[in-house]
Each structure stands twice: as structure tokens, then as C-alpha cells.
Amino acid sequence: GQNIDQPTEMTATEGAIVQINCTYQTSGFNGLFWYQQHAGEAPTFLSYNVLDGLEEKGRFSSFLSRSKGYSYLLLKELQMKDSASYLCAVDQTGANNLFFGTGTRLTVIP
Amino acid sequence: IAGITQAPTSQILAAGRRMTLRCTQDMRHNAMYWYRQDLGLGLRLIHYSNTAGTTGKGEVPDGYSVSRANTDDFPLTLASAVPSQTSVYFCASSQKQGASEAFFGQGTRLTVV
Numbered sequence: 039g040q041n042i043d044q045p046t047e048m049t050a051t052e053g054a055i056v057q058i059n060c061t062y063q064t065s066g067f068n069g070l071f072w073y074q075q076h077a078g079e080a081p082t083f084l085s086y087n088v089l090d091g092l093e094e095k096g097r098f099s100s101f102l103s104r105s106k107g108y109s110y111l112l113l114k115e116l117q118m119k120d121s122a123s124y125l126c127a128v129d130q131t132g133a134n135n136l137f138f139g140t141g142t143r144l145t146v147i148p
Numbered sequence: 149i150a151g152i153t154q155a156p157t158s159q160i161l162a163a164g165r166r167m168t169l170r171c172t173q174d175m176r177h178n179a180m181y182w183y184r185q186d187l188g189l190g191l192r193l194i195h196y197s198n199t200a201g202t203t204g205k206g207e208v209p210d211g212y213s214v215s216r217a218n219t220d221d222f223p224l225t226l227a228s229a230v231p232s233q234t235s236v237y238f239c240a241s242s243q244k245q246g247a248s249e250a251f252f253g254q255g256t257r258l259t260v261v
Contacts, residue, residue: 071249080238080252081191125191134204135181136250140190 042139044126049145050116058111058124058142066131072100072111073125075141081125084111113144121146151175154239154253161229161260169224169256171239179242180222181206181250182214184235191238197222198244229260 041063050056062070069088073081087093087102087109099112111124123143127136152173161167173180182194193206197216211233213225222241226233237256242248 080254082252083249086249127191134179134196134198135193135206138183138191140188 042126042128042137044124044139044142046140047143047145049147050113052116052118052146052148054116055112055114056116056144058113058144060109060111060126060139062107062109062126062128062139064107064128064130064137067104067107068129068131070100070102070109071127071129071136072109073127073138075123075125077122084124116146118146118148120144152239152241152251152253154237154256156256157254158257159259161226161258163229163231163260165229167226167229167258169226169237169239169258171222171224171253172220173222173239173241173251174220175241175251176219177241177243177251178219179244179248180216181240181242182212182222182224183238183240184208184233185238185255186235194224194237229258231260234258234260 043061071086072084074084075081085100092101097114102109123141125141126139155170178199181196183191185191192208194212195214197203200216200219203214239253240250242250
């Protein structure tokens, strides 16, 4: 089975940095995805981590620690358009799909 | 434009009626999925298909059926809709199951009354 936990909501200020955490417990782990979902829209891919460490992609970075069952998404220089839900998803060994957390709704305020 | 398309975008359906949600992709992806998204519960897998001609049950398959006659199409059928099936339904595809980026359709908002 799998258990994925994320904070439900976060608020941050435009221009600031925010870190969204995700912890997981799974029987077999192949990798972790982060998706962004604006209200009323489809989720879109942000990042994928399979090895420990930090993956940087522009203003967004994602970190993974396999031994701790922990990942975070780091958003720098926040913009109003970053207000969205951020979904953590785990690829479990032998599974046919990704398992998603319930998502973190981020609100960026001026 | 390459991608994944769902139809309809929204629907109000009377309880007991049959409904098919359509999903088509033109990326030649092998794997396709149907998820439902409900407040507080996140995305939950209904059914999946790893390749044309095969399907499997996900986390919440009851009341739903799927078919995969070809690579591109993956329709989801509600045989007799119930109010608890009110949700937003997302179809997704990926090159292969598991560790592969999934692309999502724009979603179908279904209300069963």
C-alpha cells in the first residue's frame, strides 16, 4: 500500500520562497512526481525525482530523500500565477499508475 | 495540436441513466488512465489500460467500465449513474505505466442528480 501526506493549504507572499513538503510510505518506490493544477484545469507535470538530491528547473526545484520517504517542492520568486494546487505523486514498484496525494493549495498574496 | 481530449467538458445527468465519457489521445501513448477528483480525496484511479486490448481495475472501479479497442481511445462508461459519482473525471495517458510523465485531459465535470 501507500500513504502520501502533504499540507492542505499554504499562503506565501509574492516574490518570496515557499517549500511544499510531501512524505510518503510505500511498499516499493520507483520515483516521485510533482504536478501543478490551477483551479478548474488539468494537472500538468512539474518534476520527477528518482535519485536522492535536488533537481532544479528554473524557479522550481524538487528534492528527494528516499531513505526518509520525503520530498519537497521549492518555488522561488513567487508570482501570482503560482497560486495553484501542487500534487505529489508516487510511482510504486509493480503498480500500474501513480498514486497521488491530496494536494497542497498554495495562495500567493501581494 | 497533440494532446489528450475529453468530451463532454461538463454534464448534468439524471440518476439511473447511462453515460459514456470520451477520451482520445494522439501521442501514441501505450498507457491510459481514468481518475476521479473529489475535494479532500485527491485523484483516485478508476481504471487503467497498459496497452490496447487490455484494461485493469484501479482503486475505485465499482459502477464504472472501460474499453480499449485501439491505442487512441479510452471511453469510461457509467452503467447506471448514482449521485456519489458526481465528480470531476480526468483521463490521462503516459508512454508506459508507472515512471513516465502522465498527460491529463481537461477534465469532465459530472453532476448526477
